[in-house]
Amino acid sequence: MTTAVTSDHEVPMFLRSAGNDIFAIHTRAVDDRRRGEGIVLLQGGNWVTSIGRNRMWVDMARELAADGYDVIRFDYRGVGESGGTTKLYRLDSPFVDDVAAAAGALRAAGCERLVLVGTCFGARAALAAARIEGVAAVALFSTPIFDREMERLATRSVGTLARRKLRIRSLRSLVDPKRWSLLTRIVKKKARQAVRRVRGGSGAPTDDVDVSPQFLKQIQAAVDGGVRVLLAYGNADEYWRDFVRTREGRLGRILDRAGPQVEVREMPGFLHGLHTAAAQDAVLAELARWSVSAS
Amino acid sequence: MRGELAARVDESSGVRDEVRFVGPPGDRLITVLSRALATPVGGTLVCSPMGNDFVRVYRHELRLGHALAARGWSTLRFHYRGTGNSDGVEADVDYDSLVGDVLAAGGAVQEHAGVGVDLLVGTRLSGLVAAAASGPLRASRLVLVDPPLDGRSYFREAWRAEKVQTITTDAASSDPAGELRDAGQTMVFGITVHRRLHDSVVHRRLEDEVTGERLQILWVQLVEHDTTKREAEILDAWAAAGHDVTVVRLPRPQAWWTPPEGRESIGEALSDTIATWAAGP
Numbered sequence: 346m347t348t349a350v351t352s353d354h355e356v357p358m359f360l361r362s363a364g365n366d367i368f369a370i371h372t373r374a375v376d377d378r379r380r381g382e383g384i385v386l387l388q389g390g391n392w393v394t395s396i397g398r399n400r401m402w403v404d405m406a407r408e409l410a411a412d413g414y415d416v417i418r419f420d421y422r423g424v425g426e427s428g429g430t431t432k433l434y435r436l437d438s439p440f441v442d443d444v445a446a447a448a449g450a451l452r453a454a455g456c457e458r459l460v461l462v463g464t465c466f467g468a469r470a471a472l473a474a475a476r477i478e479g480v481a482a483v484a485l486f487s488t489p490i491f492d493r494e495m496e497r498l499a500t501r502s503v504g505t506l507a508r509r510k511l512r513i514r515s516l517r518s519l520v521d522p523k524r525w526s527l528l529t530r531i532v533k534k535k536a537r538q539a540v541r542r543v544r545g546g547s548g549a550p551t552d553d554v555d556v557s558p559q560f561l562k563q564i565q566a567a568v569d570g571g572v573r574v575l576l577a578y579g580n581a582d583e584y585w586r587d588f589v590r591t592r593e594g595r596l597g598r599i600l601d602r603a604g605p606q607v608e609v610r611e612m613p614g615f616l617h618g619l620h621t622a623a624a625q626d627a628v629l630a631e632l633a634r635w636s637v638s639a640s
Numbered sequence: 641m642r643g644e645l646a647a648r649v650d651e652s653s654g655v656r657d658e659v660r661f662v663g664p665p666g667d668r669l670i671t672v673l674s675r676a677l678a679t680p681v682g683g684t685l686v687c688s689p690m691g692n693d694f695v696r697v698y699r700h701e702l703r704l705g706h707a708l709a710a711r712g713w714s715t716l717r718f719h720y721r722g723t724g725n726s727d728g729v730e731a732d733v734d735y736d737s738l739v740g741d742v743l744a745a746g747g748a749v750q751e752h753a754g755v756g757v758d759l760l761v762g763t764r765l766s767g768l769v770a771a772a773a774s775g776p777l778r779a780s781r782l783v784l785v786d787p788p789l790d791g792r793s794y795f796r797e798a799w800r801a802e803k804v805q806t807i808t809t810d811a812a813s814s815d816p817a818g819e820l821r822d823a824g825q826t827m828v829f830g831i832t833v834h835r836r837l838h839d840s841v842v843h844r845r846l847e848d849e850v851t852g853e854r855l856q857i858l859w860v861q862l863v864e865h866d867t868t869k870r871e872a873e874i875l876d877a878w879a880a881a882g883h884d885v886t887v888v889r890l891p892r893p894q895a896w897w898t899p900p901e902g903r904e905s906i907g908e909a910l911s912d913t914i915a916t917w918a919a920g921p
Binding site: 349351352353355356357358359366368370391392393394396398399400403424425426428432618619620621622625 | 644645646647648650651657659660661665666667668670672695698699702723724725726727730827829830831832899900901902903
């Protein structure tokens with residue numbers, strides 16, 4: 346029988362990171378089950394707090410603590426109770442300092458092995474922080490493999506893009522000059538791909554020329570460092586299609602060489618954004634299956 | 641772990657925020673007290689909205705706490721039990737538990753700031769809740785930010801928003817009201833709505849919930865419009881009860897119930913308006 350964990354096991358704290366006070370909550374492992382392992386939970390970007398939809402991260406922290414893990418969840422800089430401001434979430438620069446501060450707090454609490462669990466932006470933050478001292482595993486859900494929307498859209502076929510743009514909502518969005526600018530850049534990029542194809546280069550959407558160099562470098566570094574990696578996607582998500590489309594390139598070669606150290610999981614339905622209770626439950630179940638234990 | 645305190649000083653305002661859990665073990669609220677910069681003129685309790693609305697206004701309410709503290713109001717924000725970082729189970733939340741939490745948080749203002757609650761701020765559904773707590777807390781001022789005029793319209797907005805979403809995203813059609821009735825819960829934009837909360841709120845009307853006496857009420861509406869018949873009825877009822885009501889319209893249309901897209905759009909005008917009004921006579 347597991348002990349129900351409540352706020353009685355929790356300590357609120359502010360951590361210093363890059364000149365900001367980062368608000369975090371440390372959920373301490375139930376004493377008689379304590380493993381000496383710590384987990385950092387990393388939500389997506391978009392100015393959401395570490396509570397999560399339906400308090401998903403709160404429940405997850407408390408469930409994991411009942412199972413013997415020390416867990417930290419925190420608000421990124423400029424979000425929730427944390428200090429600072431955030432104008433933009435850059436996938437190629439995902440607040441590693443904040444993750445390091447949380448990891449440091451867990452190490453200070455006696456956790457020698459750490460697992461980073463993230464979704465979307467949080468997954469990129471986890472991957473970028475995978476070489477932080479003590480990190481033994483990273484569980485990445487709905488990880489974007491492009492740094493910018495333009496790069497992602499440029500891998501779509503012209504027909505797919507046209508269908509998307511012909512939706513009423515999309516047409517309405519074209520009133521926005523920034524959207525026009527984005528569309529223009531995509532069209533130019535598609536034209537360059539076409540020219541490359543005509544000249545005999547690949548130019549096809551399946552090449553990995555646009556996959557985030559940071560992502561490739563970081564996943565290679567994680568593998569080289571012996572860090573276990575879980576890459577999980579909902580198969581209805583666009584990010585899954587991105588992943589499949591680019592897997593034939595360098596990304597696939599890295600994963601193939603890594604063998605069982607990197608596990609790729611295709612999960613049914615939509616996962617990105619955790620918009621449904623089913624998606625929220627699926628992440629919890631997948632973590633349990635994969636075993637967040639780094640040992 | 642009881643009594644653990646986390647504190648920081650906000651760089652731009654100089655206000656000290658103190659985060660602590662309060663209440664009995666296993667049933668605690670998380671609270672954030674923004675201490676008045678000088679000798680406090682009074683205490684403020686900020687009652688946050690629910691679900692995605694909570695996420696939407698989170699940063700605005702933090703800024704409001706700092707703006708009020710800078711003007712001498714020790715201001716406490718908190719998460720209801722069953723929500724946010726507090727204890728409790730979401731399915732157990734109902735109108736009475738919400739009002740009970742406001743009263744408990746009011747006790748925390750007295751305990752940790754040494755002042756009573758003079759000013760209550762409630763956004764959306766918490767406008768009704770704050771109004772209901774205004775009497776027991778002996779508050780003299782009440783701020784209502786875009787409150788629903790009644791419980792029924794509050795949930796009707798949710799069902800409508802969910803249906804619009806299914807149309808615009810080609811998702812399977814949904815019947816959240818029917819699902820709530822049949823299954824006891826439904827999902828609105830990734831947030832579970834439980835029948836217990838729904839049933840305890842749906843028959844309530846804004847004008848009936850104010851329990852305080854001769855209150856100064858600031859009613860902030862975020863959409864520019866002419867006063868509707870229902871709003872006029874509410875204003876008349878409050879005037880007859882001796883309340884002094886000010887209506888302010890700050891056009892910042894919010895897609896309530898939906899998850900925020902990008903940075904919160906409520907802006908600083910709202911926190912400045914409330915803080916300025918609170919500083920008035």
